[in-house]
Amino acid sequence: MSKLRYGMFGGSEDAFIGKVHRIGAGFHHHLEMVAGCFSRDEEKNQSTAQLLSLDQDRVYKTYEEMAAQEAKRSDKMDFVVIVTPNNTHYSASKAFLEAGFHVLCEKPLTFTHEEAKELARIAQQKDLLFGVAYAYQGYAMIPLMRDMIQRGDIGEILTVNSRYIQGWLLNPVFFSPTEAKPWRMIPKYSGISNSVGDIGSHIEYMVRYVTGLHVNRVCAVMDTFGEELDMNTMMHIEYENKVKASYWVSQIAWGKLNDFNIQVFGTEGALEWNQELPDYLLYTKRNEATQKLVRGQEFLPYSSKNYSQLPAGHPEGYHVAFANIYAKFSQAILDHRQGVKDALKVNDVPSVTDGIEGVAFIEAVIDSAKNDGAWKKVAK
Ligand SMILES: NC(=O)c1ccc[n+]([C@@H]2O[C@H](COP(=O)([O-])OP(=O)(O)OC[C@H]3O[C@@H](n4cnc5c(N)ncnc54)[C@H](O)[C@@H]3O)[C@@H](O)[C@H]2O)c1
Structure with missing residues (x-):
């Protein structure tokens, strides 16, 4: 399976769901985290990046910088994961979509359903995939x-x-x-x-x-x-x-x-x-x-x-639910590359449409x- 590179917005070492996402993605050897903006607190941003062994030049102070700089690279990330509190979901998703990245964003997607609709419009215009991490579905x-x-x-x-x-x-x-x-x-x-x-x-x-x-x-x-x-x-x-x-x-x-x-x-x-x-x-x-x-x-x-990631009887749990969302979302990206229409739907991934309804x-x-x-x- 082709490797896919991803970046993370939010999810510093002391955050809750960012680490759960990283562990979920970590179930899959084809997924690699290459970039991040983990915290507004620069010290925490840097220490998280160090813990995760990220290249220094791919640790960003803001999502705007991350979107702009990543877009210029030949080895740019393939998708971004947004795991900040709700207030930044709309603006960050918009910036990453406009810079040409597929997005997997946490719920609730936005403050208003009109904002969520706008994100759906941008994703559609740019032919990008927009998943929403309703992870229990996994x-x-x-x-x-x-x-x-x-x-x-x-x-x-x-x-x-x-x-x-x-x-x-x-x-x-x-x-x-x-x-x-x-x-x-x-x-x-x-x-x-x-x-x-x-x-x-x-x-x-x-x-x-x-x-x-x-x-x-x-x-x-x-x-x-x-x-x-x-x-x-x-x-x-x-x-x-x-x-x-x-x-x-x-x-x-x-x-x-x-x-x-x-x-x-x-x-x-x-x-x-x-x-x-x-x-x-x-x-x-x-x-x-x-x-x-x-x-x-x-x-x-x-x-x-x-x-199932494990044989029956070995208890699975929350991390595996996220792992399954990552399996489906990454397969959707690979299918999309091959020209598959509605790749999120084909792979049963919760999408921006679900986010709007939510x-x-x-x-x-x-x-x-x-x-x-x-x-x-x-x-x-
Ligand atoms: N799907 C689920 O089951 C599930 C579970 C928990 C949380 N969530 C969602 O995930 C999101 C985050 O929740 P959490 O509990 O992890 O919060 P948290 O407070 O533990 O973590 C938030 C992270 O975002 C970072 N952050 C905040 N503003 C930032 C900015 N402007 N720039 C860079 N980094 C910034 C913080 O430093 C922190 O690392 C929320 O939208 C929440 O609803 C979903």
Whole structure:
């Protein structure tokens, strides 16, 4: 397989998701990191680059400099990964696209869905690939869940229930008022939403991915507990086909870590998946006992093997989900080079189109919650 070079914006040594991306990409010997702008703090930028053994002349102070200088090189990076807080996603993506690079950007894609649409327009004009790192889609049991639903294993979908609940913001909100707040709680960095943008965005995308259902309108109530942004939000959902669902996101649910759960109920049975036990999928056929399907087993209704990096029984996890996103995104770039149309779709990579729908969903939820739970349509 041809080597692909990538650069990273954000992801200094002390950051969360940048390192997870590097480990995910590191599963693949054909991917090599060659350039970066890891932090606004120049000392941290340099020390991260040193840890990663980057060439000094490919460590940049700003994304503008990185885009401009990389574009001039004969050995330029093939794509860039954007892992900064939400406030820079739009401007940095735009700069890298305009300089001619494929982009893989973190979610939520932008502050507004109009910004996300503009990025989609630029990517299309320039014939560049724009992926969005909805990384939970990379878990091996997720394509299986989607395929089982598509082939009718649970019949017609009647309703969906999903939650993504955490407890880590209880302390900053209620017990450490003088400490610096995490950037996720501050509109300047986070945008119009904290928890709906941060983790509700995963529910919106993942339920849409496994069921094929698009949210038409939402009715939401939220708590900020005196903070500027949402901490706890309950949503009623109506999809375009009128099926109803309920979603709950919270970051003050003490004892909950990354409890992201998806349950889909149909006329012939139900499926349930939980992010904390990602190798399993619970399948309950109507009038039968629940079965626990395990990743990597040959006899599954559809082989999740394609996405397994390890034999069944050796637990996989978060890093492998990212590794699978990198496998698909890099294959999409190689296919695109060969002239394959819609290479992201062909390789099942979450794209800028998904990013637009995600941001429009966040906007509708916040709009509804600010209007006392009035039903709000998701903008198209
Ligand atoms: N897909 C997922 O599962 C997942 C999980 C966590 C975070 N995220 C997303 O990833 C993004 C980053 O989140 P995080 O938790 O890693 O944040 P973080 O605060 O841990 O890391 C942010 C990094 O960006 C750098 N940075 C910020 N502004 C910069 C600038 N102007 N120039 C250069 N570097 C800059 C910081 O130095 C830091 O290295 C967010 O958009 C978040 O929503 C996604």
